[in-house]
Amino acid sequence: MDLLLTDARRAVRDLSRRLAAEVVGPAARRADEERRFDRGVIDALAREGILGGPIPREFGGGGWDDLSFALCCEELGAVDASVRGLLCVHAGLVSRCILDHGTPDQRSRWLPPLCRGEWIGAYALTEEGAGSDAAALSTTARRDGDGWVLDGEKIWITNGRVADLVLVYATVDPALGHRGVTAFALLPGTEGVERLPMPGVELGHRGADHARLVLRGARVPGDAVLGPVGGGFRVAMAALDHGRLGVAAGAVGLHRACLEAVVAFARSRRQFGKRIGDFQMVQERIADMAVELEAARLLVHRAALAGAGGARRTAEVAAAKLYATEAAMRAAGEAVLLLGSRGYSSESPVERHFRDAQGLRIYEGTSLVQRIILAREILGKEGS
Ligand SMILES: Cc1cc2nc3c(=O)[nH]c(=O)nc-3n(C[C@H](O)[C@H](O)[C@H](O)COP(=O)(O)OP(=O)(O)OC[C@H]3O[C@@H](n4cnc5c(N)ncnc54)[C@H](O)[C@@H]3O)c2cc1C
Incomplete structure (x- = not known):
């Protein structure tokens, strides 16, 4: 996968990682506890070009490809599913949809303010x-x-x-x-x-x-x-292919954050005279979380690349969303368990990740609906 990390993609990932660490992450717990939409965070992302990332430069966007967008969603998803969700709706479901289906006039009137973050979608x-x-x-x-x-x-x-x-x-x-x-x-x-x-x-x-x-x-x-x-139903479904890719990538970020929290804790927490990471049952869970994380990320990256040149990638996106969100849910559950009582409190972000992960399985089509989409793509219509 490192071969896919071109300079341009690496730059998007590094920028997103920095903003996640410096801007989004520090505000996440408060936003969650106060149930408050933090416009200051979104304005900061807009100033750095994140809100228009996947839109061509001629409309004021960053000209990112889908893999760059996925990398950004992984980084933001690792610290705050709410902010990552805002981005996926704004850029994936709305701006990309206007880019794909808008007239030249609609694109030139609507996309620049969306890219600048003056408008939210x-x-x-x-x-x-x-x-x-x-x-x-x-x-x-x-x-x-x-x-x-x-x-x-x-x-x-x-x-x-x-x-x-x-x-x-x-x-x-x-x-x-x-x-x-x-x-x-x-x-x-x-x-x-x-x-x-x-x-x-x-x-x-x-x-x-x-x-x-x-x-x-x-x-x-x-x-x-x-x-x-x-023709709006096709417009809506095509938009979901963009949005679901971002949800799946966000799930990878959430999963990664849970694994990192567990590893750090398992290295330092001692019980029965040992690090808890030295107990085989804990190791088994960490190994499973790590394998599922890699598998989810590979599916997400495959789905991102499958859309190159505007190719239809409904099956790849459905598979990525299904697997990545379900794996993230399992990882978040394990993280709460493995952190013991700490994982049960908002003192640790895994408590929020556990609640957020449930939403990933529901919106933009539940996990059951992703299976329906996937099976339909595999089986085809009768007689086809
Ligand atoms: C946090 C969040 C954000 C959201 N944001 C948006 C948004 O921005 N815009 C928007 O338009 N919507 C949004 N939604 C709505 C979301 O897309 C819907 O909740 C979702 O599509 C499921 O619809 P439903 O809740 O009505 O469940 P239902 O469709 O009533 O489904 C209930 C259950 O039945 C299952 N089910 C339904 N049909 C079948 C079937 N054929 N076979 C097997 N099982 C089936 C479902 O999988 C589910 O488990 C959001 C939802 C949440 C929770």
Whole structure:
């Protein structure tokens, strides 16, 4: 894998690692405990070019390839899943989606402020009745003169209350099923949008903003449609290939952080007159965590490289997200156990990693849904 670490990728990794250590990491515990979205951290990432990293330079981005983006997500994911999550939504689900499906005019108007971090992006697909079955959404879009009027409710929208540009998926005709789904951009100043916090306290990702968006007669201009009318489901799914890669890479970072915490503790903690790392049962767990970490990282890097030249890599991304997030969950559970009582307290970051890891298995398609996607890709359609 070191062969893949070109100077450009190494520079992205080193910059991300430095920002993780100096900016994101030190703020993570407080953001989690106060359930507060820290805009100062995001502004610092924006100043260093992270928010526009995977967008071409002509739009103000960093021109990173997918492997560079994965390396960045691993570094940020090792210290804070909430900040890494913001980046994956903003850059993966929103900016990359605009780059892939936007008109030249949309790209030149929307991407530069997103890259500079003046705008934050959000991706609004999920509804009360449409989670894994996203095509079942019931938010409607009705033509009104040159524009469209949107009505409906979206839930669990990351960055939803702070976002300046929200990609909303709505149907132009519920009878058309997924063929009616269309992507719209809500831009600053759009009226008829109420942004509410999600009820309850999240298990993890508490330093992130999760919102319920209520659209009541929200009017958007005709040029706010992203991609073809009726082509929004494909837009949404293609965006998820970018976003899931970042989630999988973030899971590798979380896993790595858990392993590092366990190794440091196992070297120093003494019980029964020995380092606990000298007990074979502890060694077995450390070895398993290390092997699973390498396997997860290889799958993530394979998925990143599979997209070169714009190639479809849905199966590779689904495999990486499935394995990396499940492995991270196992690693976080082992870390809590192996740190003993310390792992059970917010004094140690592994307590937060354990809660955050659960979310990785759910959003952008649960682990069960990744298996469905993968099996569909392997089996193909009947008769194909
Ligand atoms: C922290 C967090 C952030 C999020 N951010 C966003 C966001 O920014 N934008 C957005 O649009 N959404 C977001 N979501 C929503 C997320 O994408 C959904 O929660 C997810 O897709 C699952 O949908 P659901 O919760 O409705 O579960 P459901 O679809 O109701 O599923 C419930 C259970 O049934 C299983 N299941 C469903 N269908 C099948 C099937 N066919 N076969 C086998 N099992 C099945 C699922 O795997 C799951 O275990 C976020 C969620 C969380 C927790």
